[in-house]
Amino acid sequence: MTYGTNIDARFEALGPPTRRAIFERLAAGPLSVGDLAAGLPVSRPAVSQHLKALKSAGLVVERRAGTSRIYSVDPKAVAELRDYFDRFWDIALSAYQRSLEGGDA
Amino acid sequence: MTYGTNIDARFEALGPPTRRAIFERLAAGPLSVGDLAAGLPVSRPAVSQHLKALKSAGLVVERRAGTSRIYSVDPKAVAELRDYFDRFWDIALSAYQRSLEGGDA
DNA sequence: GGTTTAATTAAGTCTTGACTTACCAATGGG
């Protein structure tokens, strides 16, 4: 029924398009806040706030390098989301097949 | 870079917890609006509005049966989301491995 | 130690949207 404890937070964190854009960019490789903001149509503080949300949802991790902070996606979180939809797919598919069998023979 | 045309709408639709709860219940099998609302802490109009959003995001489909309307998940949408995270996982994993190799040998 | 670079935090604005109650539309059965 519930697919994981933090799944709710993860989905809420990925709802806003800008935030998912950040997440997708980080999937390709670690980036600093500045580099991230340079490729996005929002200010750096906005990016910072999004990163805070992603981090508290367990989707990204932070590493400090001098005055920079390097963010990267947490592979475990991605795996969890992938598994969520794998299970979801199984459930939906079997429900669909059930509906075909018992449906309107 | 972009993983699908409607992915943005799908993620925004699944952000709100109530809406994802609806989606999860529908994955287990088709339900009417009333049955759906009976198991949720919100009013029937609220459920109706969520279903409208889910439907316009292509996540659920509607079928009429008398005065009832039966909603069910669209398996194609689930497959698309699953594929999204499959690809995401590949990308994040290879980026992670790259970072291990070149990182701090 | 001062300055520059990098980023988070504070404060405030303004839209969005999740929810409510009340009303309307449509189907089906007596």
Add this chain to the structure above:
DNA sequence: CCCATTGGTAAGTCAAGACTTAATTAAACC
């Protein structure tokens, strides 16, 4: 036909949150 059931629509409220600019912390380099 009328009424009951079911669900969608309208209208309005209210909080959340996605942004902005301005101020603050923190590290590195001279």
